[in-house]
Amino acid sequence: MNASGFKPALPGISSSKRLGFFSFSGGNQPFDLKPRGVCLIKAAMEETRTLKLDVNGKVGDKLPNGHAGKNHNQLSTIGNSTNIKWHECPVEKIDRQKLLKQKGCVIWITGLSGSGKSTVACALSHMLYQRGNLSYVLDGDNIRHGLNRDLSFKAEDRAENIRRVGEVAKLFADAGFICIACLISPYRRDRAECRAMVPSKDFVEVFMDVPLQVCENRDPKGLYKLARAGKIKGFTGIDDPYEPPLDAEIVLQCNTGDCSTPCDMAEKVISYLEVKGYLQA
Numbered sequence: 706m707n708a709s710g711f712k713p714a715l716p717g718i719s720s721s722k723r724l725g726f727f728s729f730s731g732g733n734q735p736f737d738l739k740p741r742g743v744c745l746i747k748a749a750m751e752e753t754r755t756l757k758l759d760v761n762g763k764v765g766d767k768l769p770n771g772h773a774g775k776n777h778n779q780l781s782t783i784g785n786s787t788n789i790k791w792h793e794c795p796v797e798k799i800d801r802q803k804l805l806k807q808k809g810c811v812i813w814i815t816g817l818s819g820s821g822k823s824t825v826a827c828a829l830s831h832m833l834y835q836r837g838n839l840s841y842v843l844d845g846d847n848i849r850h851g852l853n854r855d856l857s858f859k860a861e862d863r864a865e866n867i868r869r870v871g872e873v874a875k876l877f878a879d880a881g882f883i884c885i886a887c888l889i890s891p892y893r894r895d896r897a898e899c900r901a902m903v904p905s906k907d908f909v910e911v912f913m914d915v916p917l918q919v920c921e922n923r924d925p926k927g928l929y930k931l932a933r934a935g936k937i938k939g940f941t942g943i944d945d946p947y948e949p950p951l952d953a954e955i956v957l958q959c960n961t962g963d964c965s966t967p968c969d970m971a972e973k974v975i976s977y978l979e980v981k982g983y984l985q986a
């Protein structure tokens with residue numbers, strides 16, 4: 706806090722471009738982010754008022770770059786949401802990344818049930834934590850306990866499951882996290898749609914290339930046994946499809962009796978992130 710009761714400026718958010726854009730003199734608002742005579746919030750309010758006079762219609766579902774929603778100047782219709790407008794905030798991804806000293810991205814781990822997705826995700830998250838990098842795991846099983854509890858395992862519900870997790874992962878990456886999503890995500894198309902949600906290169910697909918036989922032998926939850934007995938219908942790999950990736954950034958192979966440890970697998974992902982520069986801002 707400074708003498709006037711405001712928090713000092715956050716480091717790194719005072720680019721001249723943004724100060725110019727939001728420039729505002731005076732101001733004594735309760736949410737005044739303050740510093741240096743610039744009230745970012747009030748200026749943004751001014752900008753919204755101006756734009757309201759300008760808008761006169763809706764735009765299509767998707768912008769040319771494929772990212773739905775971020776039309777800064779006009780009202781949009783996205784799906785069933787009519788007359789919505791993107792609200793920009795002064796603190797951006799690049800600012801959060803500087804704070805966290807890393808780059809936000811999505812690590813998408815796909816593979817059969819029992820292939821080791823959750824184990825690698827947790828090993829990776831732990832190794833990142835030990836290095837001082839912030840990550841968060843979105844595990845399909847866990848998310849089906851809450852956000853996606855309304856979804857079954859039929860193809861269209863799996864697609865919606867993947868879409869929602871893709872959207873959440875996109876937010877985490879935008880927050881600056883290394884977001885680790887681990888879901889069976891059996892359909893190429895669903896995974897490709899998630900890839901398209903984030904800036905190119907920020908989506909790292911990791912394929913757990915583990916034969917069905919190995920997964921079935923592990924069967925830690927007894928689900929394969931139930932599926933073979935016909936007590937679970939539409940189980941991936943048994944009577945439901947799994948489409949392996951054709952162009953995954955990382956393939957973690959595990960042949961019968963010849964498996965790297967989860968830590969070695971996680972290490973491969975860390976090496977990839979290091980080389981690509983995600984572990985520093």
Ligand SMILES: Nc1ncnc2c1ncn2[C@@H]1O[C@H](COP(=O)(O)OS(=O)(=O)O)[C@@H](OP(=O)(O)O)[C@H]1O
Nearest residue numbers: 818819845846858863866888889890891939940941
């Ligand atoms: N029919 C069927 N097919 C596949 N898996 C099933 C099924 N029914 C329940 N389960 C359990 O649900 C976990 C997979 O959830 P996901 O959200 O990752 O699946 S999907 O991506 O929507 O296909 C999966 O967890 P993992 O073993 O961790 O993959 C299973 O425990």
Ligand SMILES: Nc1ncnc2c1ncn2[C@@H]1O[C@H](COP(=O)(O)OP(=O)(O)O)[C@@H](O)[C@H]1O
Nearest residue numbers: 818819820821822823824923925964965966967
């Ligand atoms: N690299 C590995 N080598 C040997 N066993 C593993 C390996 N990774 C995971 N496992 C074991 O395989 C089983 C399934 O792992 P899990 O992470 O739950 O898979 P998934 O999330 O894909 O269903 C667990 O019993 C786990 O201990």
